[in-house]
Amino acid sequence: MSIVIIIPTYNEAQKIYNVVKSVMSYGYDVVVVDDGSKDNTQEQARRAGAVVLRHYINRGYGAALSTGNQWAIKNEYNVIVHFDGDGQHNAGEIKNLVNPIIREKADVVIGSRFIKEPPPNPHLGKGGEGSVPIVRRVLIKLAIVFTWIFSGIKLTDAHNGFRAFSARALKKIECKQDGMSYASEVIDQIAEYKLRIQEVPVTIEYTDYSKSKGESNIKKMLVGLKFIWGKLIR
């Protein structure tokens, strides 16, 4: 089973070296999609040993992930994992997302901060609900309902960037939206192709760095509108 970790980045020069190193220390192949960064993100990623795909113009989060997906499929990887470039995710948890796919229990596995069921791995704990800022938490709940209405899939978390796919599943999924609405679109497609989805608990670290990099709450709300618009004219 060959596994590849896709890390979309935009101006992450400060963090990307350590993020790539931490993922590689678990023995995974890493491809960084540098989405038109204006700093030296791509050099840092190369220095850390990642394959770097470079978008000359910033095209957005979804576009970067799709580029990584296409590359991974072309290079015949079996499992493809999406991982954030700002150090929010824990590389040690990648195996929890990959396992259900390797054991063919699921086609797509999505990380959740709020999962309530007992985690498959008991000493993993309960995700990191306590650390999620309150406004963000309300917005996430809204996004969960939104996702549920549109796709019929009820998740415990929304817009979590930590995902794993089997290559077979990823070949079916074709996301056209370039921006953050990718996260909604991907769920939509999972429902459309009736792929087996599973959630596993993950911890998200809200550091001052990741908060300053993250999108504002208002922008997060616009993502929903963008998704509907994209659906209408696709």
Next chain:
Amino acid sequence: MLIQIITIIVVLFLLTRVGSKLKRKEINFKEAFFWGLIWFLVGIVVLYPKLVDKLAKYVGLQSATGIDLVVYIAVALAFYLIFRLFVHVERIERDITKIIRHIAIKDENDK
């Protein structure tokens, strides 16, 4: 009336623009016909305002004068054109992404 003269001059000017754009193949015949018709109709309305008054009565705008009808249609048309522009821009955005993606993957393969 002065307003009629000015508008007719503007309309004639815009019609010549449509013609020259068609000649230089910047727009196709269908587009040229569409814009030509629009400006032609504007010209007619300006020259014979009574005509639209009749039309307004015919479609059932009782209190309204013809000019109101013209404004309604103009607003609707403007909205439609904005929508088309939005869709068009979106398509261009997607095409740009495709090109950027192609280059990114190609660059990596060529190394």
